[in-house]
Amino acid sequence: MIAPSDEAGVAEAVRAAHAAREPLSIEGRGTKRAMLRPVQAARTLSTRGLTGITLYRPTELAISARAGTPIPEIEAALAEHNQQLIAEPPELRALFGVEEAATLGGMVGANLSGPRRITWGAMRDHVLGIRAVNGAGEVFRSGGRVLKNVTGLDLCKLLTGAHGTLGVLTEITLKVLPRAESSGSLVLRVADIAAGVRALSAALGTPYGVSGAALLPEGHGAMQGCLAIARIEDFAESVTYRLDRLRTELAAQGEAALLGREASEALWRDIRDAAPLNPAPEEAVWRLSLAPSRAPAACAELRAVFDARLLLDWGGGLVWVAGPATEAAHGAVMQAAAGGSFTLFRGPDALRAAVPVLPAEPLPLAAIGARVKSVLDPAGILNPGRLRA
Amino acid sequence: MISLPEPKPEILARRASILADLARLLPADAVIGEDIRLRPYETDGLSAYRQMPLAVVLPRTTQEVAEVLRYCHANGIRVVPRGAGTSLSGGALPLADAVVIGLMRMNRIREINFEDRYAVVEAGVTNIGITKAVEGEGFFYAPDPSSQLACMIGGNVMMNSGGAHCLKYGVTANNLLGVTFVTIEGEVVEIGGTHLDAAGYDWLGLITGSEGQLGLVTEVTVRILRGPEGARAMLAAFDSVEVAGQAVDAIIGAGVIPVALEFMDKPCIHACEAFAHAGYPLDAEAMLIIEVEGSVAEQDMLLGRIRDICAQFKPISMKLAESAEQSLAIWKGRKGAFGAVGRISPDYLCMDGTIPTGELPFVLKRIGELSTQYGLGVANVFHAGDGNLHPLIMFDANDAESFRKAEAFGADILKLCVEVGGCLTGEHGVGVEKRDLMTSQFTARELDLQRDIKSAFDPGWLLNTAKVFPLEGNARIAA
Ligand SMILES: Cc1cc2nc3c(=O)[nH]c(=O)nc-3n(C[C@H](O)[C@H](O)[C@H](O)COP(=O)(O)OP(=O)(O)OC[C@H]3O[C@@H](n4cnc5c(N)ncnc54)[C@H](O)[C@@H]3O)c2cc1C
Ligand SMILES: Cc1cc2nc3c(=O)[nH]c(=O)nc-3n(C[C@H](O)[C@H](O)[C@H](O)COP(=O)(O)OP(=O)(O)OC[C@H]3O[C@@H](n4cnc5c(N)ncnc54)[C@H](O)[C@@H]3O)c2cc1C
Numbered sequence: 001m002i003a004p005s006d007e008a009g010v011a012e013a014v015r016a017a018h019a020a021r022e023p024l025s026i027e028g029r030g031t032k033r034a035m036l037r038p039v040q041a042a043r044t045l046s047t048r049g050l051t052g053i054t055l056y057r058p059t060e061l062a063i064s065a066r067a068g069t070p071i072p073e074i075e076a077a078l079a080e081h082n083q084q085l086i087a088e089p090p091e092l093r094a095l096f097g098v099e100e101a102a103t104l105g106g107m108v109g110a111n112l113s114g115p116r117r118i119t120w121g122a123m124r125d126h127v128l129g130i131r132a133v134n135g136a137g138e139v140f141r142s143g144g145r146v147l148k149n150v151t152g153l154d155l156c157k158l159l160t161g162a163h164g165t166l167g168v169l170t171e172i173t174l175k176v177l178p179r180a181e182s183s184g185s186l187v188l189r190v191a192d193i194a195a196g197v198r199a200l201s202a203a204l205g206t207p208y209g210v211s212g213a214a215l216l217p218e219g220h221g222a223m224q225g226c227l228a229i230a231r232i233e234d235f236a237e238s239v240t241y242r243l244d245r246l247r248t249e250l251a252a253q254g255e256a257a258l259l260g261r262e263a264s265e266a267l268w269r270d271i272r273d274a275a276p277l278n279p280a281p282e283e284a285v286w287r288l289s290l291a292p293s294r295a296p297a298a299c300a301e302l303r304a305v306f307d308a309r310l311l312l313d314w315g316g317g318l319v320w321v322a323g324p325a326t327e328a329a330h331g332a333v334m335q336a337a338a339g340g341s342f343t344l345f346r347g348p349d350a351l352r353a354a355v356p357v358l359p360a361e362p363l364p365l366a367a368i369g370a371r372v373k374s375v376l377d378p379a380g381i382l383n384p385g386r387l388r389a
Numbered sequence: 390m391i392s393l394p395e396p397k398p399e400i401l402a403r404r405a406s407i408l409a410d411l412a413r414l415l416p417a418d419a420v421i422g423e424d425i426r427l428r429p430y431e432t433d434g435l436s437a438y439r440q441m442p443l444a445v446v447l448p449r450t451t452q453e454v455a456e457v458l459r460y461c462h463a464n465g466i467r468v469v470p471r472g473a474g475t476s477l478s479g480g481a482l483p484l485a486d487a488v489v490i491g492l493m494r495m496n497r498i499r500e501i502n503f504e505d506r507y508a509v510v511e512a513g514v515t516n517i518g519i520t521k522a523v524e525g526e527g528f529f530y531a532p533d534p535s536s537q538l539a540c541m542i543g544g545n546v547m548m549n550s551g552g553a554h555c556l557k558y559g560v561t562a563n564n565l566l567g568v569t570f571v572t573i574e575g576e577v578v579e580i581g582g583t584h585l586d587a588a589g590y591d592w593l594g595l596i597t598g599s600e601g602q603l604g605l606v607t608e609v610t611v612r613i614l615r616g617p618e619g620a621r622a623m624l625a626a627f628d629s630v631e632v633a634g635q636a637v638d639a640i641i642g643a644g645v646i647p648v649a650l651e652f653m654d655k656p657c658i659h660a661c662e663a664f665a666h667a668g669y670p671l672d673a674e675a676m677l678i679i680e681v682e683g684s685v686a687e688q689d690m691l692l693g694r695i696r697d698i699c700a701q702f703k704p705i706s707m708k709l710a711e712s713a714e715q716s717l718a719i720w721k722g723r724k725g726a727f728g729a730v731g732r733i734s735p736d737y738l739c740m741d742g743t744i745p746t747g748e749l750p751f752v753l754k755r756i757g758e759l760s761t762q763y764g765l766g767v768a769n770v771f772h773a774g775d776g777n778l779h780p781l782i783m784f785d786a787n788d789a790e791s792f793r794k795a796e797a798f799g800a801d802i803l804k805l806c807v808e809v810g811g812c813l814t815g816e817h818g819v820g821v822e823k824r825d826l827m828t829s830q831f832t833a834r835e836l837d838l839q840r841d842i843k844s845a846f847d848p849g850w851l852l853n854t855a856k857v858f859p860l861e862g863n864a865r866i867a868a
Contacts, residue, residue, distance in 0.1 A: 057745065057747060058641075058642060059637075059638040059641050059642050059746065059747065060745050060746050060747060060776070061641065062745075082644055111586065111591070113586065117585065117586070118585075121559060121563050122585065122586050124586070124591055124594060125559060125562070125563045134838070138834060138838075140832075140834065140835045140838055141831075141835060142835075144810070144811065144812050145745060145810055146743040146744065146745055146775070146776050146777075146810070146811045146812055146815070147556075147743070147774075147775035147776060147777075148551055148555070148560065148743045148772070148775045148776065148777045148815035148816055149743055149812045149814075149815060150548065150549045150598045150814050150815065150816055150817075150818055150819075151812045151813045151814050151819060151823075151827070151830055152819065152827065152830070152831060152835075152836075152839050152857070153595065153598075153599055153602070153839045153842055153843070154549075154562075154594055154595060154597065154598050154599075155595075155838075155839070155842075156594075157562070157591045157593075157594025157595055157597075158590060158591060158594065158595045158842075160591060160594070161586075161588075161589075161590070161591050162590055162591075166590075177646060178641075178644035178645075178646065179644070180644075181644065198504075201504045201505070201506075204506060204615070205503060205504075205506070205527075205528075205615050206615060207527070207615050207616060207617050207618045209617070235687075235690065235691075237686075237687070237690055238683065238687050238690075241684065241686070241687065289584040289585055289586055289587065289588070290584050291502075291505040291507070291582075291583040291584055292504070292505050293502075293504050293505050314585060317505075317584060317585055318585070339582065339583075339584075340582065340583075340584040340587075341582075341584055341586070341587040341588045341589075342588065343588045358588040358589050359587075359588065359589070361589060362578045362579065364572055364574070364576035364578050365578050365580070365592065368572070368845055368846055369590055369592075371844075371845035372590070372842055372845045375838065375841040375842055375844075375845055376838070376842075387589065
């Protein structure tokens with residue numbers, strides 16, 4: 001493994017690999033190695049040596065850090081000023097069975113967002129600026145450190161979620177926001193997934209600024225049944241008022257209970273990290289993104305094919321699935337996601353190498369994509385095979 | 390003055406036959422060739438620049454757009470996409486050898502889904518038209534550029550437009566789910582859809598804000614949001630720019646993110662007051678308009694908190710709206726700011742840099758010095774929460790020297806924005822206006838990478854050429 005301690009070192013390593021036409025596996029701390037397809041590369045370039053927060057201006061709502069900075073370090077710095085990462089990225093150590101914390105670069109490279117995505121936007125919405133090394137070993141920047149910037153093509157968005165295939169992120173600036181003074185949740189016991197998605201749509205259709213809307217088909221902990229959960233994060237007075245309004249307006253949707261701040265925070269941490277799925281080590285995990293009203297049918301289709309354990313977030317638009325790591329199960333996921341999107345989020349190498357781990361692109365777009373890839377990675381050395389065969 | 394590339398003589402020579410070909414591809418009323426009917430398209434919101442196009446076409450369907458593009462691509466004809474033509478950076482300025490593709494006839498709302506909270510609209514639907522279509526159910530489309538009565542969603546996507554409320558709700562990019570995209574070869578591609586965050590490369594993100602460089606957008610799927618219970622504004626006036634800036638920092642530092650946080654300096658306050666009679670304090674050096682949302686009790690609570698914070702900075706005056714009408718009155722002057730400046734000066738250039746908010750006092754002081762140096766007046770409005778600065782430089786377009794100075798003054802302001810850690814444009818785009826300043830923000834290599842990405846979409850550089858990228862650097866690509 002090559003783990004340079006600065007950006008110049010990353011550029012040098014990539015230049016050498018480019019000259020030698022030698023593929024590189026790009027990673028932070030490798031916590032998401034089991035995500036998408038296994039990379040075909042003998043050598044690994046890690047950004048774990050690029051650490052540290054380089055700029056943090058709480059009143060400007062922006063933080064910059066080197067790509068290898070562990071997420072907990074960033075969250076701790078933000079917490080000192082009562083601020084937070086807006087997209088609420090999941091903590092996936094348990095899901096991926098790893099010890100180390102994820103890095104900022106990995107989180108952005110995978111565009112991972114948690115429950116707050118539904119109202120406050122995805123990771124990609126908050127990437128204000130990047131520094132990166134392309135596949136020829138050249139350093140380039142896009143965006144900056146200000147909240148509004150439309151200068152030139154937005155390569156921040158292109159590299160966010162590209163899983164290291166278009167460049168090695170070396171430094172990232174994110175928009176951040178104050179942490180809400182308080183929070184709480186309304187829990188509704190609903191008949192089934194369809195009723196649950198209807199309840200969540202109703203909740204998101206109120207004027208109360210619901211900041212999390214999830215569905216636990218098999219309950220959670222002591223709470224039994226199919227549960228629809230809506231969260232409010234706001235000033236304390238507003239949390240009380242808004243939960244009360246939500247409870248009244250959603251009274252017809254199911255039997256209701258309110259969770260105070262502590263219980264609510266614990267529950268949403270579990271939802272964020274997909275903890276209720278609790279997959280066995282040999283099982284696979286998928287994420288589907290759909291229009292919420294499509295989710296009930298998709299869930300039914302999956303359950304008809306395999307013993308799918310489900311967790312829905314984003315008002316029903318995000319479906320987490322755990323099940324057997326078989327091509328049959330994967331085929332069912334691909335079918336169920338028609339009209340939307342899916343990722344094989346975790347699985348054994350054999351399955352990941354055998355199936356498309358993301359939806360295919362329309363041909364004209366795939367052709368453009370291949371040209372864009374060869375602009376940013378002319379020798380095709382960055383994470384070959386990670387996204388597609 | 391910014392130069393445009395030489396028209397291709399062989400295209401100019403073939404004008405008559407090109408018009409005849411286009412008339413075969415499209416219904417007769419969709420092709421414009423007569424001078425008198427081309428005239429309205431010779432400029433956009435950056436009206437100092439004018440150029441008559443070769444022809445204008447006004448397709449009604451995605452298929453018609455695709456056919457025109459296929460034809461132009463096969464014949465090496467340049468294309469300039471156009472929405473409502475309100476671009477303030479000359480993004481929709483025609484070229485002499487280009488066909489302007491106007492999307493204004495594609496103005497149908499195709500689908501509204503309240504359960505899944507999206508609307509599918511054609512590119513020529515106006516920004517306000519989306520909100521009008523969904524407000525009956527209490528929903529709205531969040532990004533609200535001041536030009537929202539006229540500007541179209543296709544133009545908004547291509548400029549990644551913002552508005553006064555984007556501090557809370559984000560800009561266009563943050564409110565999109567999908568687009569129907571037509572490549573220069575005339576291929577129609579669906580990108581995104583009605584779901585969030587499709588896996589794979591974020592083409593939607595790359596296309597948003599790409600200023601017509603990569604392809605045309607004919608339909609857009611936007612997120613619609615349920616509106617708040619209510620909203621109310623307050624006004625706080627201070628006797629110095631620094632102190633107003635400190636108040637902004639204190640509000641955000643206290644964890645309060647208002648939906649809007651607008652800043653006006655003295656010349657702007659005076660111009661707006663003369664125009665709108667909004668009751669603005671004429672003795673103030675700087676004024677903030679702050680809007681919060683929620684129930685009446687929540688508005689009271691939030692405005693109370695903000696008032697207490699502002700009170701620590703010795704405001705000259707504060708006014709809390711007690712009703713929706715009073716709120717509108719507070720906004721009236723701000724919303725009419727461009728028009729108001731238009732009344733006190735024959736012409737103005739609207740700048741659009743962004744700065745780190747902490748640099749505000751320094752930047753406004755430098756702008757004041759430059760104003761004296763150039764002998765041109767300037768009024769500043771500013772989205773204070775996000776650092777997006779709109780200095781309005783007043784000049785006289787009938788006086789060539791005055792225009793030259795105004796452009797030089799504007800360029801100095803934008804370079805200053807970059808120097809203090811900001812950028813050339815926060816929401817109006819690069820267009821032709823800021824094209825030649827791109828080298829102050831990007832290295833030559835960074836610009837070349839962006840050019841190469843354009844080439845991946847548009848190998849022949851037919852799409853909206855002469856915008857965004859400095860011409861000299863384009864030579865390498867053409868070669
Ligand atoms: C008075 C006034 C106030 C304004 N206030 C704001 C504001 O508050 N915030 C803000 O962000 N902007 C503002 N603007 C700028 C302008 O309104 C926006 O940039 C707007 O999004 C442009 O939309 P349009 O339909 O007029 O597009 P046009 O000006 O016609 O085109 C804009 C660009 O997009 C391209 N384009 C247009 N449609 C398409 C399409 N369908 N496919 C591909 N390319 C296309 C054009 O080639 C051009 O490069 C203001 C302008 C004015 C005149
Ligand atoms: C330079 C320029 C080029 C234009 N090109 C086209 C075009 O190619 N195709 C097209 O369909 N429309 C174009 N328009 C817009 C068109 O002129 C407006 O739709 C029309 O002026 C609205 O007239 P009205 O009398 O209904 O509104 P008005 O009463 O004139 O205006 C109503 C409100 O809308 C605002 N407003 C109106 N027009 C604009 C504008 N263009 N930008 C920002 N705010 C505005 C005004 O400030 C006012 O608040 C262009 C406008 C300008 C300024």
